[in-house]
Amino acid sequence: MYAALFQQMQKQLGQLDHWLEVAAQHATAKSFDPNLYLSFRLAPDQFAFARQVQVTCDTAKLAAARLTGQEAPKHADAEQTLDELRTRVRAVTEYLGGVTPAALADAATRVITQPRWEGKTMTGADYFVEHAVPNFYFHLGHAYAILRHNGVPLGKRDYLGALSFQPAKAE
Amino acid sequence: MYAALFQQMQKQLGQLDHWLEVAAQHATAKSFDPNLYLSFRLAPDQFAFARQVQVTCDTAKLAAARLTGQEAPKHADAEQTLDELRTRVRAVTEYLGGVTPAALADAATRVITQPRWEGKTMTGADYFVEHAVPNFYFHLGHAYAILRHNGVPLGKRDYLGALSFQPAKAE
Numbered sequence: 001m002y003a004a005l006f007q008q009m010q011k012q013l014g015q016l017d018h019w020l021e022v023a024a025q026h027a028t029a030k031s032f033d034p035n036l037y038l039s040f041r042l043a044p045d046q047f048a049f050a051r052q053v054q055v056t057c058d059t060a061k062l063a064a065a066r067l068t069g070q071e072a073p074k075h076a077d078a079e080q081t082l083d084e085l086r087t088r089v090r091a092v093t094e095y096l097g098g099v100t101p102a103a104l105a106d107a108a109t110r111v112i113t114q115p116r117w118e119g120k121t122m123t124g125a126d127y128f129v130e131h132a133v134p135n136f137y138f139h140l141g142h143a144y145a146i147l148r149h150n151g152v153p154l155g156k157r158d159y160l161g162a163l164s165f166q167p168a169k170a171e
Numbered sequence: 172m173y174a175a176l177f178q179q180m181q182k183q184l185g186q187l188d189h190w191l192e193v194a195a196q197h198a199t200a201k202s203f204d205p206n207l208y209l210s211f212r213l214a215p216d217q218f219a220f221a222r223q224v225q226v227t228c229d230t231a232k233l234a235a236a237r238l239t240g241q242e243a244p245k246h247a248d249a250e251q252t253l254d255e256l257r258t259r260v261r262a263v264t265e266y267l268g269g270v271t272p273a274a275l276a277d278a279a280t281r282v283i284t285q286p287r288w289e290g291k292t293m294t295g296a297d298y299f300v301e302h303a304v305p306n307f308y309f310h311l312g313h314a315y316a317i318l319r320h321n322g323v324p325l326g327k328r329d330y331l332g333a334l335s336f337q338p339a340k341a342e
Contacts (some may be wrong), residue, residue, distance in 0.1 A: 001172035004300045008309055012305065042213070043319045060250045117336070126335040134183065137308030144309075145316045149213040160305060164297040165288070 003101040009060040010096040015161045023152045024082050026152050033077040035081045049146045053085050056139040057092040059061045063132035064099045174272040179229045181267040186332045188260045194323045195253050206252045211317050219318045227310040228263040234303035235270045238278040257298050
C-alpha cells in the first residue's frame, strides 16, 4: 500500500505538471504574464501558489526519503517562473519513480523526525497516514484551488487523471 | 493500511467539525449570519461550501460501504445551516468508527462501480488509492480553503489535528 500511495503521488504530480501547462496557455490566451500565478494566494496568511507547489513536491519527496532511509535530493525554492516550477515537479516525479516496494519494506516501523518536532518522533506508519498524505493533498489541492479561483479552465478529470478501469468482460 | 486510512478520514472529519465550529464563532464575532458560508465558493463553476462538505462526507462514507460490501446510510443533501452540516459530519464520523479491519479484509479485491462509470469497474485497491483518497482530500481541502479565503481563523494544526508522537525515551 505504501508503494501504491507513492505511485499515486507520482501520478498527482504529473497532473500538477499538466495544470501548470494549462495555466500558461490560459495566460497566453488572455495576454497576461503567466508568472503572475506564482504570487497568487487565497488568503494573505496562506502560502502563495509557488510555495504551495514547492511544499507539495517536498512533502512527497521527504516522505519517500524518510520511509526508505535515503537522503532526499535538495531543491533551493528559487523558482521564479511556471517553467521552473514544472522542472521542480518533474524532478520529484522522477524521484518518486525510483521508489521501489522493496525499499519501502521497513517503512511502517522506521523512526521519523524533523527539525520542527524538536526531538519528538513518529512511527513511519503514523507519519505517512497522519502527516505526509494529508499534507501532500492539502498543498496539491490548494495549488489547484488557486488556479481555479483565478480562471484557469480545469476540471475534476484534470485533478484525478485517468482511472485504472478493469477491461470489460466478453459476453 | 485500509483501516488506518479510514481512521484518518474519521479524524479529518472531526477536524472539519471543528472548523465549522470556528466558522460559526467567527461569524458571531463579526455579527454576520454564519449560514452565509454555505453558499460561498472559490470559482463560479466549483461546488459551494455546503456541497464541498457533503461530498467530503459522501466520499468517505461510500468508500467505507463499498470496500466492506455494506449498504451506505443515506443522507438527503438538504442541509441549510452550519449546525445541520455538523450533524452530517458527525453521522459519517460515527459510521466510519464502525468500520473494522476485519470488515476490510477483502477490500483490495472487491469489484467497485458506481452509476456514472456506466458499467465500468475498478478493483477496490485502485478505487481507494486513485479515487476515494484523492477525492476525499480534494473536497476537504476545498472546504478548508473556502473558510480561510473568507477570513475564518484556522491554521495547519486545525487541518491536521494532533499527531501520534511516540513517548520520549528515559535517559
